[in-house]
Amino acid sequence: MEFGFLVYLSKSWGLFYLLALFIAVLVYALRPANKKRFDEAANSIFDDQDKPCR
Amino acid sequence: MLAQLSFRERNLALCAAGLVMLVGLLVTAVGWQDLIAVHGVIAALYTAGIIALLLKHRKAPAPSPERLKEYYDDPTKIGILLCLVWGVFGMAVGDWIAWLMAYPDATFDAAWASFGRIRPVHTTGVIFGFGGNALIATSLxxxxxxxxxxxxxxxxxWFVLLGYNLFCLLAVIGYPLGITQSKEYAEPEWYLDIWLVIVWVAYLVLYLRTLARRQEPHIYVANWYYLAFILVVAVLHTVNNLAVPIAVGSTKSYSLFSGVQDAMTQWWYGHNAVAFFLTAGFLGMLYYYLPKCAGRPIYSxxxxxxxxxxxxxxxMWAGSHHLHYTALPQWVQTLGVGFSVMLIVPSWGSAANALLTLNGAWHRVRDDATLRFMMVAAVFYGLSTFEGSFMAIRPVNSLSHYTDWTVGHVHSGALGWVAFIVFGSIYSLVxxxxxxxxxxxxxxxxxxxxxxLSGTLIYLISLWNAGITQGLMWRTYNESGELTYSFLDSMIAMKPYYIARGIGGFLFLTGACLALLNVVMTIKQASRESSRSDASTRAAAVDLPVAGAPQS
Structure with a gap:
């Protein structure tokens, strides 16, 4: 494997894959349709639990 | 506790322990001339102890199927105790080597007690013994x-917990004997590395099987962090420890990589050990125990x-910042700088998220030391990730690298962030x-x-001062272009800082001893009270799983 090829790979596909990933994460996290399940998940740790500690 | 195991599980445990014992004895026989025999004997004794315990409870009546309707917390209970015992041991060794810096004669003229052999006992004891057991216990x-x-x-x-502790025990006993492959935070030799892979895969499978049985539509975010920790540590550990042993009955092995490739692989591992062992898993702890303890859902x-x-x-890309100004190509170093600086965004995202969760519950933080432990952990997480990004920048690194600033930085993460979140979690969990x-x-x-807190601050402030003083002394030139100070001059200038650091470490160690005492006394008190009150009323508590385990 040539050095130049590695640099080409990281400057093209490497960049695109990280950007695409970033966009995918933003879409998943900020999509209004997901808000309800995220709110439920955040509150889920308080459901049906005993509270002997505090 | 062992009577809770079904007959099938007792037999399975006997087989597994017997198998490990057999391997230990085999290793002892094959490597009789080598130090590996010491490890073989200890592994055999360790498993013999487990077998003795199992045989003692072999005839105990079958456990009631009612147990399958409750959560299984016995391994977590033992894990917490192991975590604290390792913590006290690892921190005590750490404070000893801290005093060695100021008073180098405190090795008692013994080769095994020299700094180079004792330091990995400290790092393995606190990172893997204290931190690892805390992660396994809380994740379950x-x-x-x-x-x-x-x-x-x-x-x-039990296989995961006890197998993991066997790994830690053998590693820590090996270092004073001189068994090491000299890779930082990956010192254990090839055969222990293989054993850890087996244990770790069992851990991953256990975690995934539990998640697969979940009754919630969404996997709560703490599990994402724990899972990233388990999965990535498996990958890092395997790749960095690729090595060829010189013989089956020998401790010695040679890395598959050499030169700068070896260095890069090691620091790719080393930095991600910090990222995924010392950060991701503990963020999992933060995202569960902090909102739980504060009684407020995570802010965002x-x-x-x-x-x-x-x-x-x-x-994954930040490790090369450990190798600035070395034979590593400049562009790889720059890549490491870029990603290290970008990391400030997600790191501060988590730190801010934790603090904003507490916003509105500050009176609880004031009154409750448990919550205050977690609050300080989040603050130190923010501080040390900022410091880390800053130190990764090449010109800053030229001042900080090889000085005690680096050691101070690591401890701002390890004491201020990791240990604080562990203690906070344990105090709410026990x-x-x-x-x-x-x-x-x-x-x-x-x-x-x-x-x-005072121990951490004394430790950090003394080493920040020490590090910057060292860095400046090493780069001060006189008019004729010669170095103004010899290395020895900088050593002598460090002495007051090293003494202060030893004192700070001692305060921190004292606190850890109090934690162990407090947890043991809580358990004793609880067992006294439970023997008085009716067991059936306690079982009526609501902390029950929706999905019980399949009958076995």
């Missing part, structure tokens, strides 16, 4: 509660997701597990908090 607790499902079986959590669940993917994908109102003594928790 969190995954059950957030999935509302019991662990799928009772054998594999969305931000926790974005931070998660930021951390998992960017940390009363929960033992079904009592609170810790044995909340005053001891309070004293521990202030000991830990």
């Amino acid at each position: 607790h969190v995954v059950q509660r957030t999935s509302r499902a019991r662990l799928p079986d009772q054998f594999s959590p 669940y969305r931000m926790s997701i974005i931070s998660f993917w930021g951390i998992t994908f960017m940390y 009363p929960w597990l033992y079904k009592c109102k609170g810790m044995y003594s909340k005053y001891l928790v309070e004293i521990h908090f202030w000991l830990a």
Whole structure:
């Protein structure tokens, strides 16, 4: 494997894959349709639990 | 505790322990001339102890099927105790080597007690012994509660916990004997590395099986962090430890990589050990125990997701900042700088998320030392990730590298962030597990908090001063272009800082001893109270899984 090829790979596909990933994460996290399940998940740790500690 | 195992699980445990014992004896026989025999004998004795315990309970009546309707917390209970014992041991060794810096004669003229051999005992003791047991114990607790499902079986959590502690024990005994492959935070030799892979795969499978049984539609974010920790550590550990032993009956092996490739692989591992062992797993702890203890849901669940993917994908590239100004190509160093600086975004995302969760509950933080431990952990997480990004920049690194600033930075993360979140989590988890109102003594928790905080601050401030002084002394030239100070001059200038650091470490160690005492007393008190009250009324508590385990 040539050095130049590695640099080409990281400057093209490497960049695109990280950007695409970033966009995918933003879409998943900020999509209004997901808000309800995220709110439920955040509150889920308080459901049906005993509270002997505090 | 062992009577809770079904007959099948007892037999499985006997087989597994017997197999490990057999391997230990085999290793002893094959490597009789080598130090590996010491490890073989210890492994055999360790498993012999487990077998003796199992045989003692072999005839115990079969456990009631009612147990499958409750969460399985026995491994978590033992894990917490192991975590604290390792913590006290590892921190005591750490303070000893801290005093060695100021008083180098304190090795008692013994080769085994020299700094180079004792230091990995400290690092393995605190990172893997203290931190690792805390991660295993809490992850098994969190995954059950957030999935509302019991662990799928009772054998594999014990295999993971006891197998992991065998690894730590053999590693720590090996270093003073001189058994090391000299890779930082990856010192154990090839055969221990193979054993850890087996244990770790069992851990991953156990975690995934529990998640697969979950009764919640969404996997709570703490599990994402724990899972990233388990998965990535498996990958890092395997790749960095690729080595060829010189013989089956020998401790010695040679790395598959050489030169700068070896260095890059090691620091790719080393930095991600910090990222995924010392950060991702403990963020899992933070995202569960902090909101739970504060009684408020995490401030922004969305931000926790974005931070998660930021951390998992960017940390992977940051390791090369450990090799600035070396034979490593300049562009690889620059890549490391870029990703290190970007990491500030997801890191501060998590730190801010934790602090904003507490916003509105500051009176609780003021009154409750447990919550205050977690608050300080989040602050130090923010501080040390900022410091880390800053130190990764090449010109800053030219001042900080090879100085005690680096050691100070590591401890701002390890003491201020990791240990604080562990203590906070343990103080909220122990009363929960033992079904009592609170810790044995909340005053001891309070004293521990202030000991830990003052110890950490004394430690950090002395080493920041030490590091910057060293860095400046090493680069001061006189008019004729010669170095103004010899290396020895900088050593002598360090002495007051090293003494201060030893004192700070001692305060922190004292706090850890109090934590162990407090937890043991809480357990004793709980067992006294439970023997008095009717067991059936306690079983009526609501902390129950929706999905019980399949009958076995």
